Amino acid sequence: MKTKTSLFVAGTVLANGLLISQLAHAATVEFWTAQTQTDRLQNIELLASTFEALNDGVTVKVVAVDENEMATQMAAAVAAGTTPQLIEVNSEIIMALGEEGIVDTKTHQGVIQDIGKSRFHKGALTTLTSPSGEYYGLPYHGFIQGIWYRKDWFDEKGLAAPNTWENIEKAAKALTDKANNQYGILVGTKQDSYTEQVFTQLALSNNASQFDANGNLVFNSPATLETIEYYKELAKYNPPGPQNWRARDYYLQGKMGMFFYSTYIMDDLALAEVAKGSLSSANFKELSGGTFDPELVKNTEFAPIITHKSAASYGTLSGLVALKAKSAEDTKATKDFIEFMYDPASYITFLHMAPGGMNPMLKGIAEDPAYLEDPNGVFKLYGADKMKQIVSGFDNLRSFSVVEGKTFPASGAIFAKSVIPRMIYSVTIEGKDPQAALNDAEAEMKSIIGQ
Amino acid sequence: MSSVLIKNESRLGLKLVAPAVGIIGLLVIYPILFNIYLSFFDVQLNGTKTFVGMENYTDLLGNPRYYHSIGVSVIYLIGTVAGTTILGLAAAILMNQEFRFRNLARGLILLPYFAPVISVVFGWQFIFDPVNGIYNHVVVDVLHLTDTRENLIGNPDSALFVVIIFDIWKHFPIAYLLFLAKLQSVPKDLYEAAAIDGQNAWGRFWHVTLPELRFVIATVVLLRIIWNLNRFEDVYLLAPNVETLPIFTYYQAFAGIVDQGVAAAISVIQLLVLVGLIWLYVRKVLKW
Numbered sequence: 001m002k003t004k005t006s007l008f009v010a011g012t013v014l015a016n017g018l019l020i021s022q023l024a025h026a027a028t029v030e031f032w033t034a035q036t037q038t039d040r041l042q043n044i045e046l047l048a049s050t051f052e053a054l055n056d057g058v059t060v061k062v063v064a065v066d067e068n069e070m071a072t073q074m075a076a077a078v079a080a081g082t083t084p085q086l087i088e089v090n091s092e093i094i095m096a097l098g099e100e101g102i103v104d105t106k107t108h109q110g111v112i113q114d115i116g117k118s119r120f121h122k123g124a125l126t127t128l129t130s131p132s133g134e135y136y137g138l139p140y141h142g143f144i145q146g147i148w149y150r151k152d153w154f155d156e157k158g159l160a161a162p163n164t165w166e167n168i169e170k171a172a173k174a175l176t177d178k179a180n181n182q183y184g185i186l187v188g189t190k191q192d193s194y195t196e197q198v199f200t201q202l203a204l205s206n207n208a209s210q211f212d213a214n215g216n217l218v219f220n221s222p223a224t225l226e227t228i229e230y231y232k233e234l235a236k237y238n239p240p241g242p243q244n245w246r247a248r249d250y251y252l253q254g255k256m257g258m259f260f261y262s263t264y265i266m267d268d269l270a271l272a273e274v275a276k277g278s279l280s281s282a283n284f285k286e287l288s289g290g291t292f293d294p295e296l297v298k299n300t301e302f303a304p305i306i307t308h309k310s311a312a313s314y315g316t317l318s319g320l321v322a323l324k325a326k327s328a329e330d331t332k333a334t335k336d337f338i339e340f341m342y343d344p345a346s347y348i349t350f351l352h353m354a355p356g357g358m359n360p361m362l363k364g365i366a367e368d369p370a371y372l373e374d375p376n377g378v379f380k381l382y383g384a385d386k387m388k389q390i391v392s393g394f395d396n397l398r399s400f401s402v403v404e405g406k407t408f409p410a411s412g413a414i415f416a417k418s419v420i421p422r423m424i425y426s427v428t429i430e431g432k433d434p435q436a437a438l439n440d441a442e443a444e445m446k447s448i449i450g451q
Numbered sequence: 452m453s454s455v456l457i458k459n460e461s462r463l464g465l466k467l468v469a470p471a472v473g474i475i476g477l478l479v480i481y482p483i484l485f486n487i488y489l490s491f492f493d494v495q496l497n498g499t500k501t502f503v504g505m506e507n508y509t510d511l512l513g514n515p516r517y518y519h520s521i522g523v524s525v526i527y528l529i530g531t532v533a534g535t536t537i538l539g540l541a542a543a544i545l546m547n548q549e550f551r552f553r554n555l556a557r558g559l560i561l562l563p564y565f566a567p568v569i570s571v572v573f574g575w576q577f578i579f580d581p582v583n584g585i586y587n588h589v590v591v592d593v594l595h596l597t598d599t600r601e602n603l604i605g606n607p608d609s610a611l612f613v614v615i616i617f618d619i620w621k622h623f624p625i626a627y628l629l630f631l632a633k634l635q636s637v638p639k640d641l642y643e644a645a646a647i648d649g650q651n652a653w654g655r656f657w658h659v660t661l662p663e664l665r666f667v668i669a670t671v672v673l674l675r676i677i678w679n680l681n682r683f684e685d686v687y688l689l690a691p692n693v694e695t696l697p698i699f700t701y702y703q704a705f706a707g708i709v710d711q712g713v714a715a716a717i718s719v720i721q722l723l724v725l726v727g728l729i730w731l732y733v734r735k736v737l738k739w
Contacts, residue, residue, distance in 0.1 A: 048636065075709035078496045100496035179598055181582060190605075191692065240581035241602020242692060252581050418706060430607055447510065 008300075026057045027333035030084035032074075034067040034318065040353045047349060051340050057320065058333045059199045071096065071416055073283040078102055085334040087321050088140060091127050092193075094319050095401060095412030098136030107322040107335050108135035115342055115362070122253060123397050124361045128319050129407050138338065141351060141358035142317030142397075145197055146304035148251070148265060149258035154301075162258055165205070165230060172237040175257030183250065184237035186259035188421070189428045190244040195421040200259045201314035203227045205306045210445070211408045217449065220442040223309075228427055228434040235428040242429050252296065262315075264357030267378050269297050297381065315397050317361065326399070344368060355379055410449040419444050483722070490715035511703075520699035524680065527615060527695050532675045534619035536668065539626025544660070546627070547634045549631035557631070564624035572688040575617060579604045608689040617689055618679070626671045633667040634660070669737050673729070680725055696721060 027249040033044055048060035063084065064279050065073050071091045074097065083102065087230050097103055112120070112135060124139035147162045153175060154161070172184035190194030203209070208223035212397065229343055237254070239247055250256040305313045323333045340346055342362065348371050351358045355378035360366055372379050401411035414420070423441040426432040490507055492500040511517055546557050563571070579586050581602040590596050603609045637660065645655045661668075683697040691698065700721070704714030 072705055072709060074710075075496055075705075079709075079711075097496075101499070102497050178600070181600065183582075239602075240600050241605025243605075247582075253583075255582055343693070418704070429605070429692070 010227070010257060023389045027327070027329040028059045028061065029086055029330065029334050029337045030061045030063060031337070032063045032070070032084045032087040032089075034065065034070060034089050035353065036064040036066055043349065043353050047104050047341070047346050050346070050423065051337055055333070055336060058336070060337060061087065068091075074102075083323050083325070085323060085325050085330050086337065087323065088318055089321065090318050091137070091139075091399075092316075092401070092412040092415035094128055094137040094321055095130075095407070095409040096416045097132075097321065098130055099413065102323055102325045103123070103129075103136050104322040104331065104334075105134040105136065107331060107338070108138055110335055111138055111338050111342075113176065114339060119362050119364070121361055121363065123402075124317050126405060126407065127317060127397075127399065127402055130409060131407060135280065137319035137321040139317050139319050139361035142315050142361060143262040143264055143357050143359065144285035144304050144313060144315040144397075145201060145260060145262045146302055146313070147258050147306070148261050148300055148302055150299055151301040152299040153257055161295075161301065163306060165202075165306075165308045168258075168306070169230075169233060171258065172234055176237040181255060183239045183256045184258070185234055186243060186247050186256055187231060187234045187238060187252070188244050188260070189235055189238060189425060190242040191418055191421045191425045192244050193415070193418070194245040194260075195423065195424050196415060196418070197262075199227070199231060199420055199424055201260070201306055201312055202231060202308075204314060204398045204400075205308040205310060206230075207309045209403060210411055211403050213404045213406060214408055215406075215408060217442070217445055220438055225434055228424070228438060231424060232427050232434065238428075241423060262357060263302075263359070266356035267354060267376060269300055288378050303327045312398055314399070316399075317397075339344055344370070356382070413448050414445050417444070417448055419448070486715045487719055489711055490719050492712050494711035496709070503712065507712045508586075511713065511716055511720070514703075516694065516699060516703075520694045520696050523611060523694055524696040526611060527618075527686075527693075528676060528679055530612075530615035531618040531622070532672055532681050534615065535623040535626045535675055536671055538619060538623040539671070540630055540664075540668070542623065542627040543630035543634055544656070546631055560627060561624045563621050566621075568621075568684055569688060571621065572617075572685070574611075575689060576604060579613070581605070604690050605692070609693055610693050614686050614690050614693050617680070618685055621685065622675070622678075626675070629667055630664060630673055633664055637663045666737075673732060673737075675726070676728065676732070680721075680728075 007310065030328050031044075031048065032043070035041060035044060041062065044062050048062050048331045051060055052058060065087075067090060070087065071093050074083075074087070094103075098105075117125070120139060124142065125135070128135055128137040128139055130136050147168065149162055149171070153159075154171065157171075157174050159171045159174060160167045162171050168185070174184070176182065176184035188198045203224060206223050206227045208219075208221060210217065211218050219236050239250055247256070247259065248259055248261055248268075252268070322331070322334050322343065341350065344365065346359065347362070347365060348368065349359055351365070351371065352374045353440075355374040355376060360371070363369055364391065377412050399411075400415075401408050419441050423437045426440075427434050427437045489500075491502060491504060493503045493506075494500050518566070542560055544561065546553065550556075578584055579602070581587060581600050586603070587600045591598065591600055599605055604613050641659050641663070642655055645659050650658060682695070683701065686693055686695055687698055687701065694702070698716045700714065704710045704717060
């Protein structure tokens with residue numbers, strides 16, 4: 001009898017507990033972020049807890065998902081009926097998801113109305129707008145890509161800054177000494193998104209594009225072919241074999257003259273501690289050049305704009321995307337959470353996770369004194385002028401998916417299938433003929449967009 | 452037996468297998484049928500399906516990369532299955548001899564099989580890193596065998612062989628374990644009889660050990676074929692540029708936005724191939 005009673009009590013308590021917890025957490029915001037590093041996650045958890053404290057009955061569940069896995073994980077979640085309420089991911093994936101009909105554009109519209117459309121950087125907002133004028137996502141932060149190079153080595157050899165095709169190739173050649181394990185440049189040759197980012201900037205500087213203003217696929221052009229051939233030349237001065245952004249460690253070790261990278265590298269360069277963390281191969285003590293060089297920031301310069309037929313700066317922005325939810329409470333909580341994330345206090349906390357790497361998409365934030373006082377002192381180290389030069393790249397942000405102010409989401413689908421990285425890999429690593437590789441890539445793009 | 456008894460017996464039999472049939476039907480048959488159904492559609496993430504007929508299949512069979520990946524898979528299968536079987540057999544015969552610290556050695560051999568894939572893969576990548584790795588350091592800087600640093604894992608010509616060697620190293624212990632278990636049950640007097648008949652060590656292996664092991668070897672080969680035709684994680688983590696069939700499937704259907712229709716079509720074909728292979732093997736090679 002006793003056992004029966006206690007079982008009954010336990011059962012009631014359990015049932016009540018479940019009920020109460022469900023009542024107490026009337027709304028849930030599951031937030032998938034592409035920030036997977038522990039310290040960044042802790043930061044986001046802190047923001048989430050703050051929001052929870054301010055909003056009774058709302059639970060924010062933060063989940064870290066690798067950027068490269070985001071689309072796949074989303075597909076699995078949607079299929080399983082466990083779609084998160086909110087994700088943070090790059091614009092290409094956003095556009096591709098938008099076309100799948102799972103994005104809650106109404107919530108985006110509402111947020112933009114509440115914050116004020118004019119407060120967003122116009123170019124950023126355009127990038128996430130569908131052809132029919134809906135917002136597939138809300139721009140949250142962005143980075144600029146360019147070439148980071150060893151100014152001291154360039155001066156020593158009398159080389160000009162790597163801001164034109166000729167200068168880049170000349171410097172890459174001059175700084176390569178394979179017998180002594182020294183490499184001139186890093187361009188992406190693996191089949192992943194880094195390769196596409198490097199290629200895109202070079203292609204845009206050669207006026208090559210994926211689509212014309214009427215939405216016709218114009219990728220297979222002499223300009224693209226020329227870019228591929230140039231890319232193949234540059235890849236000769238790469239460290240051996242297929243490479244991606246991880247090879248930036250060779251630069252920190254003093255084994256590479258220049259490399260394509262985003263402004264995310266700023267705190268890696270500046271903070272010895274951070275750099276040491278990524279120099280994992282320094283464990284091999286007998287290998288030469290494994291220590292961190294504190295002079296690296298001083299000796300490193302940034303060339304954000306590459307000019308050939310035209311000047312091209314390239315960057316990527318990440319946005320917040322609300323997904324269609326089953327319950328109205330969840331949708332409401334998600335909207336509130338997004339607006340909380342745009343509040344200057346929380347926004348700056350978020351951006352300070354990667355000073356220089358994450359740049360604000362709302363006007364006025366960059367001039368905020370609180371913004372310029374980052375906890376690690378990165379902005380101070382670089383100086384206000386250099387920061388201004390870096391952020392200036394945002395004015396002329398170009399990409400394959402926006403042509404003359406019109407957005408082509410198909411570009412996102414092409415990005416998601418890594419067509420360009422595979423093309424580059426086949427040319428640089430497998431030695432395939434550039435025109436043949438280009439033809440194959442074009443055929444694949446056609447089948448993706450169903451043309 | 453009367454017909455009533457037979458009837459009752461068969462009714463009981465049906466009742467006894469019913470739960471198993473139900474579970475298999477739910478977890479195996481239904482997904483396979485649904486998969487075949489999906490392969491004729493273009494499926495959007497929000498669940499919208501558009502009937503496209505054979506398009507997923509014709510797209511796939513018209514893709515040269517598909518045939519390339521089949522070729523890579525065949526080399527991978529032959530290399531890894533033969534490698535693990537031979538190495539496992541050699542290790543088992545060696546470990547069946549009496550020597551000091553035999554138990555310790557038997558345990559150590561199993562280590563690669565127990566180690567988590569991801570940590571071993573990172574270890575291999577560090578070893579073969581073109582700029583900082585110990586392999587290039589020894590070959591180029593210490594022994595001066597060559598001037599050029601090689602990226603053995605990245606280079607598509609050598610990557611396939613690195614992946615095969617990795618798989619042999621990682622998975623031969625399971626073959627070894629199965630062989631050793633069987634070897635220990637081979638009666639000693641068979642060897643003595645063979646020795647009396649004048650057979651040397653090779654003859655005893657050929658006429659006693661191999662016939663005794665025949666079915667275990669056949670089982671190991673069958674299991675390895677099934678495992679490795681579908682093997683994904685080792686290859687993808689170590690050298691994603693080695694496009695075996697599962698890797699191709701991943702790039703084609705799961706990279707980026709999932710193309711469920713195409714994925715279904717690929718798996719239908721892969722199922723047919725696997726079933727055909729196993730049928731052929733069981734009937735013609737094993738003669739079961």
